[in-house]
Amino acid sequence: MEKIKILAIVGSLRKDSFNRQLAMAAKAIIGDRAVFKMLDYDDIPLMNQDIEFPAPEAVKRIREEVKSSDGIWFFTPEYNHFFPGVLKNLIDWLSRPVSDKEPQVLAGKPAAISGISPSMNGTALAQDHLVTLISFLNMSVMNSPRLTIPNAMQQLDSEGKLLPDAGNPYLEKQANAFLDFIEKQIDF
């Protein structure tokens, strides 16, 4: 049986992003139960319909990565009670049909959402907005469990890195639930 392929999309381009560190922790928890890949997308241009067709090479690449994955796990920060613009831009590109014969690549894909922030709400508001968007795009959203981790600054080591157990055991619970959720939706 082929391994499940999870594509992690981090809504922050920041090198030391807490959300990126959370995604790395999820990868460690998943271990060899699935292939877990992070999407690099900092070369995606701003959406501009003047350059939509033919799609820029970077857009073609991310579409292929999404197409070949069995599930997408979003790790998003919260910016002004929303998810960051870089993530909206990425999803806007992915929301467009590939051509007049090929539809957009997100429809039907299982999706999980996690986030960490320094504030008390742990990205809950950003996540709600993200659910609205990806539901509109017909992704299959795992609404429960979602993971919101508040008070990021209280969960750092002396070098400012996220403690390895930040979010545990909830992260582990979500990882197990997402593997299960994907398995129930794909035919191997």
Ligand SMILES: Cc1cc2nc3c(=O)[nH]c(=O)nc-3n(C[C@H](O)[C@H](O)[C@H](O)COP(=O)(O)O)c2cc1C
């Ligand atoms: C433009 C901007 C707006 C922000 N708004 C919020 C917010 O609404 N709620 C919140 O919890 N944190 C907010 N923050 C702080 C971020 O949560 C914090 O910088 C966090 O570390 C970003 O995630 P990252 O570490 O994954 O890059 C904001 C940061 C920026 C740059």
